Every structure is written in structure tokens, then in C-alpha cells.
Amino acid sequence: MDWKSIAFDWNRARAVVATAEAGSLSAAARALGMTQPTLGRQVTAFEEDLGVTLFTRAGKRMELTEAGLSLIDHLRGMAEAAHAAALAASGQSQEIAGVVTVTASNLYASALLPPILARIREEAPALRIQVIATNAIRDLMRREADIAIRHVRPDQPDLTARLVAEDEAALYATPELLARGPLGTLPFVGYGLEDTYRGMLAERGLDVPPENFAFLSEDSHVQLALARAGLGVAAMPTWMGDPDPALVRAQPDAPPLVTFPIWLAAHRDLHTSRRVRLVFDRLAEGLGRIGRAT
Incomplete structure (x- = not known):
């Protein structure tokens, strides 16, 4: 040359x-x-x-x-x-120290990650974990994150992925709201203006008209707050809805409204790094406890 x-x-x-x-x-x-x-x-x-x-x-x-x-x-x-x-060099690092970036949805980042990260901190105190809480898909190929928690299997050939659990969601509301009438006539908390959620409810035998969706939010924490205030029926993960003292299942004898996978993904080069491997494995263990572990 x-x-x-x-x-x-x-x-x-x-x-x-x-x-x-x-x-x-x-x-x-x-x-x-x-x-x-x-x-x-x-x-x-x-x-x-x-x-x-x-x-x-x-x-x-x-x-x-x-x-x-x-x-x-x-x-x-x-x-x-x-x-x-840069990826190859980062993947060769065998020191359990430095920064590992994890991206997850807002709900998972705030409700599920803290206890898992606390255990990682005890095991590897030199690690620094950056949490990117977003409902958008981060690009692992461009190093926007080291590890991603996703609900669809990544299809890029340079990523390694593990299915760690199956999460499930059900409908929840306050007992006072459910006492007001049949479920299909009550107000609902929706995700947006699209018909996907209504179609899912229809498959479960609930024909909820559009006007019954009086409140809309993409934020799961807002949906929870609205449901707790008695303003509508909301779909949420069972690990969040079941322990809540203000809520009960709207269909206690029905199967979950929906089940969805929990995937962990990382770039293959980064996955050879001890620090990324440690965080990846501990996340898999912790998230595997919340649903039906695979």
C-alpha cells in the first residue's frame, strides 16, 4: 500500500x-x-x-x-x-469495567431493570450501565446501544439474540368502574387512534366502539395512572396489574389478552466482551423471572 x-x-x-x-x-x-x-x-x-x-x-x-x-x-x-x-476492539475487552448501554421500553426500563441492575452492581461494581429508555427501536449495528430488550426477534445476521421469556397482558380496572355495567360498555384507555387494539379486543369477544376510548396514551405509566383513577379499562402486563391494590382483572377467568416474547439482542462482536456478556446474562436471568421463562 x-x-x-x-x-x-x-x-x-x-x-x-x-x-x-x-x-x-x-x-x-x-x-x-x-x-x-x-x-x-x-x-x-x-x-x-x-x-x-x-x-x-x-x-x-x-x-x-x-x-x-x-x-x-x-x-x-x-x-x-x-x-x-471499533466493534472488534470493544469486543476484545476482557475487563469487567467500563460502560454498557442497555435500551428498553420506558416501562421495562423503569419497572423491571432497577432490581436487575442492582444485582449487577453488586457483582461488578466497576461497571457503569447507561439505560436508554425509549419505545423506539435502537440500532445495535450502529452502536446506539450494546444490548437491546425487544419484543420481536432481530433479523440482522450480525446480531445474536436470545428469547428469555414470554410476557403476557390482561385487562385491568378498578372494581368501582367494573360495577357500572358490562365490560364492552365501559370507557377504555387506548394506545392511539389506530384500530389494532380494538381488533385485538374484538378477537376476545369485546366489541368496544371507538367513542369508548376516551383516553389515549402511548406511555404505560400514564395508562396505569388513568386506570387507577377509575377513568378506563387498560391493558397492561400481568406482573404490573396483578399486584396493584387499586386494580383487578376485568376478565378474571379469561386467558391473557395477549402474550409477547422478550428478546435480548447484542452485536456478535460485543457479545464476546466479558462486561457485555455479564450484563446480557444477568438481564436474561432477571427478565426470565417475570413471565413464562423459555
């Missing part, structure tokens, strides 16, 4: 790739955690290093020129190689 021919700065090349991916300097700067002026200087410096113009400015948009289009695939290849090297 002619090393002398590689005279540009990788950080500047990274700035170009990020700008091309994001479409603007401001978005790229946020993605890289730097200021927009700094990023702009790196892009300009890279263009000067190569002696070509890579972008045209169209308002706030940054559009690749013909020269930029001819080079961007090569630069993306460099970015992917650098990313793969």
Missing part, C-alpha cells in the same frame, strides 16, 4: 460522510456531537485537501456534487471499516 498517498485527516472524512448522510451541517453536527462551525471547517478543509468541491449549498441543505458522488461510496466504506474495527 502506498501510505504516502493517504494524506487527508480521517476526522475530516468522517465529517463529510456524516454531512452526506444527514443532508445538512446542523444535523451532522448533532450526530457527531460537535458544533456546526467546527463541522463546517472540517468539511471545507477536506475539500481543500483533495482539491475538489464535494457539496453545493442549497439553503440549509448540503447536496453532493458529481465529485462528491464519485467519492462518497469510498468514504462510506472507510467509515464502515472504522466502525467494524
Whole structure:
């Protein structure tokens, strides 16, 4: 390899790739955690290093020129190689210390993870665990998280996944609300305006009209609060609804409204790291206790 021919700065090349991916300097700067002026200087410096113009400015948009289009695939290849090297290096770490990032839904992150993380802390006090609580799917391939708790099996070939349990949900309400009339005539707490939830209820013999969904929220904690206040019937995991003293099952003799899997996923390279392996295994043990362990 002619090393002398590689005279540009990788950080500047990274700035170009990020700008091309994001479409603007401001978005790229946020993605890289730097200021927009700094990023702009790196892009300009890279263009000067190569002696070509890579972008045209169209308002706030940054559009690749013909020269930029001819080079961007090569630069993306460099970015992917650098990313793969970082993953491999991280996976080789055998020290049970450092940071492990776990992503889970808001409900799991707040209600289920704390006792599991407490046990991990006792076993490996040098570990630092970053919890990303979000209902969005985080991208393990881009290192947005080391471990993800998901309800669908990941299908990317570079991920390793384990089915750790089957969770289940049922309908809950206050006894006072249930005493007001047949279940199908009562107000319900919904997830959104879509008909998926109503269809699920219909499969269980409950034809709940749209107007009965007086309260809507994507947040499970809000749904719980609304149900506890007697404002509606809500679907929630049995491990959350059954112990709640203010609630009872709306259909005590019926099977669960729905069952859903709990998957743990991690990048294969990261899964060879002792710290990631430890957190992965302890999460599997802890989450396996909440439902029907597989």
C-alpha cells in the first residue's frame, strides 16, 4: 500500500460522510456531537485537501456534487471499516469495567431493570450501565446501544439474540368502574387512534366502539395512572396489574389478552466482551423471572 498517498485527516472524512448522510451541517453536527462551525471547517478543509468541491449549498441543505458522488461510496466504506474495527476492539475487552448501554421500553426500563441492575452492581461494581429508555427501536449495528430488550426477534445476521421469556397482558380496572355495567360498555384507555387494539379486543369477544376510548396514551405509566383513577379499562402486563391494590382483572377467568416474547439482542462482536456478556446474562436471568421463562 502506498501510505504516502493517504494524506487527508480521517476526522475530516468522517465529517463529510456524516454531512452526506444527514443532508445538512446542523444535523451532522448533532450526530457527531460537535458544533456546526467546527463541522463546517472540517468539511471545507477536506475539500481543500483533495482539491475538489464535494457539496453545493442549497439553503440549509448540503447536496453532493458529481465529485462528491464519485467519492462518497469510498468514504462510506472507510467509515464502515472504522466502525467494524471499533466493534472488534470493544469486543476484545476482557475487563469487567467500563460502560454498557442497555435500551428498553420506558416501562421495562423503569419497572423491571432497577432490581436487575442492582444485582449487577453488586457483582461488578466497576461497571457503569447507561439505560436508554425509549419505545423506539435502537440500532445495535450502529452502536446506539450494546444490548437491546425487544419484543420481536432481530433479523440482522450480525446480531445474536436470545428469547428469555414470554410476557403476557390482561385487562385491568378498578372494581368501582367494573360495577357500572358490562365490560364492552365501559370507557377504555387506548394506545392511539389506530384500530389494532380494538381488533385485538374484538378477537376476545369485546366489541368496544371507538367513542369508548376516551383516553389515549402511548406511555404505560400514564395508562396505569388513568386506570387507577377509575377513568378506563387498560391493558397492561400481568406482573404490573396483578399486584396493584387499586386494580383487578376485568376478565378474571379469561386467558391473557395477549402474550409477547422478550428478546435480548447484542452485536456478535460485543457479545464476546466479558462486561457485555455479564450484563446480557444477568438481564436474561432477571427478565426470565417475570413471565413464562423459555
